Amino acid sequence: xxxLLLSLLLCSGPVWAAELSVIRDLPYAEPAHERQVLDxxxxxxxxxxxxxxxxxxxxxxGGSKDDLKAKPAFFAAKGFVVxxxxxxxxxxxxxxxxxxxxxxxxxxxxxxxxxxGGDPARIFVxxxxxxxxxxxxxxxxxxxxxxxxxxFSVLRGCVPVDGDTYDIPAMIEVAETRARVxxxxxxxYGHRLKFGNDPVxxxxxxxVTHIAKNKGIPPFLVLHVAGHxxxxxxxxxxxxxxxxxxxxxxxxxxxxxxxxRINANLGEPNDPATAAVGEFLKSGKL
Numbered sequence: 001x002x003x004l005l006l007s008l009l010l011c012s013g014p015v016w017a018a019e020l021s022v023i024r025d026l027p028y029a030e031p032a033h034e035r036q037v038l039d040x041x042x043x044x045x046x047x048x049x050x051x052x053x054x055x056x057x058x059x060x061x062g063g064s065k066d067d068l069k070a071k072p073a074f075f076a077a078k079g080f081v082v083x084x085x086x087x088x089x090x091x092x093x094x095x096x097x098x099x100x101x102x103x104x105x106x107x108x109x110x111x112x113x114x115x116x117g118g119d120p121a122r123i124f125v126x127x128x129x130x131x132x133x134x135x136x137x138x139x140x141x142x143x144x145x146x147x148x149x150x151x152f153s154v155l156r157g158c159v160p161v162d163g164d165t166y167d168i169p170a171m172i173e174v175a176e177t178r179a180r181v182x183x184x185x186x187x188x189y190g191h192r193l194k195f196g197n198d199p200v201x202x203x204x205x206x207x208v209t210h211i212a213k214n215k216g217i218p219p220f221l222v223l224h225v226a227g228h229x230x231x232x233x234x235x236x237x238x239x240x241x242x243x244x245x246x247x248x249x250x251x252x253x254x255x256x257x258x259x260x261r262i263n264a265n266l267g268e269p270n271d272p273a274t275a276a277v278g279e280f281l282k283s284g285k286l
Contacts, residue, residue, distance in 0.1 A: 019044040020076055023116070028108035029101070033088055038105050039065055041072040041082040046117025050124065050156065050285050053109055054084040055102055057129025057263065060194060061090045070267030074274065078281055081118035083109050087134075095195055095205060099144055102134045107148025124157045124281065125218075128263040132163025136207035136238065140217055152216035156284040159277060161223045162262050164230045166238040168195055168202040174230065208241045219248035221280040223273050225262055226253030252276045 021042045029036040043049065052075050056063040065084035075082045087101035110120045127135035138144055139158040145151070165171050172192050179186055195205050203209050211217060220242055224235035232253060239251035254262050254273040265271045 020072060021046075021116075022072075026108075028085065028105045035086045035088045036101060036104070037065075038083055038085040038108065040113075040116045041076065041084075042117045043076045043079070043081070046081055048114075048119045049079055049081050049117055050122035050281075051109060051113055051118040051120075052080050052082045052281075053106055053123055053125050054082060055125075055127030055131035055134045056084070056086070057127065057131045058089075060095065060098055060130045063130070069264055072267075074267030075281075078278065079285070080124075080281070081113065081116060083113065083118075090194055091189070095201075099134060099137060099205070100147070102138055103144035103148050103150070106138065106145060107150050110148070110150045110154060121154045122156050122285070123154050124159065124284065125155060126159040126161065127163075128161040128266075129163060129259065130165075132160030133165040133205075133207070136160045136163065136166050136220075137205065137210070139220070140207045140215075141204075141210040142215060152218065155216075155218040157219050157221065157280060159221045159223065159280065160238070161266065161273075162225055162228075162231050162259055164234050165191060165195075165205075166207045166234050168206045169199065170237065171230065171234060172202065174233075208238060211241045211245050211247065213245045217242075217245075217247050219280075219284060220250070221276060222249065222251045223262065223276065224251070224253055225257055225259060226255045228259065231259070250276070250280070 021044065023040045025037040027036060028038050056065055056067060065086045068084055072082050085105040087098050109123060113120050125135045125139050135158055139155055142152055168191060175190060176186060195202050222235045222239050224231040226232060235251050239249045242249040252273065262273055266274055268274060
């Protein structure tokens, strides 16, 4: 176990210091692949605190749980335990196994996080980019969490950050039409292939396919870069389907940023997207 002292200047002014117990590379599968590990960040003396479950981005082909930057300090100052996972990657595994990894890690949280000061009945699922797709899918398609013994009732909220694949068929059509119209080559390993090169699979891996009333789907805060047409369209699409089915949702477009910075700045003082997350966490914390 490694103990760190992290400080964060919050928007309200004061400096908050949180002593964090950081436990790295805990396996969440048995036997565990080298990528089936997670880190736990718990404020000193944590007990029955709500949990943020973070899934990294990287196009399902890369990325790391280690790249959290200011997030642990921000969430700790808000009174949360943070769990960040790695998962297996394309092309070495299939997309279905990646989703199952994300679900299995959350199953570990539900069974084990009380030992680290977390409350297994108050979990917020979050992720950036490809991690946003995984987070949204876990919180709408109950099959994955059900297989791990996790009911939707423990989910207090979902925060997908700048994803472009909540409606995968729509994203494929837009990307391929753009390439065709402009005479550009089709991507050699784009979304069509990553998600199985089958329209049935494309729909099945789309969060919008699984949204319905009375399923216990948690509230959503959908963050996106306001100036990017693809992520903006996908965010609005996800938000519209959630709203149509009576699920509380806020779609927040961050200005003067880009795909990398909206993630890197999350947890930084005076960041508008961070402020939106803080409000969302407060509303679902109790």
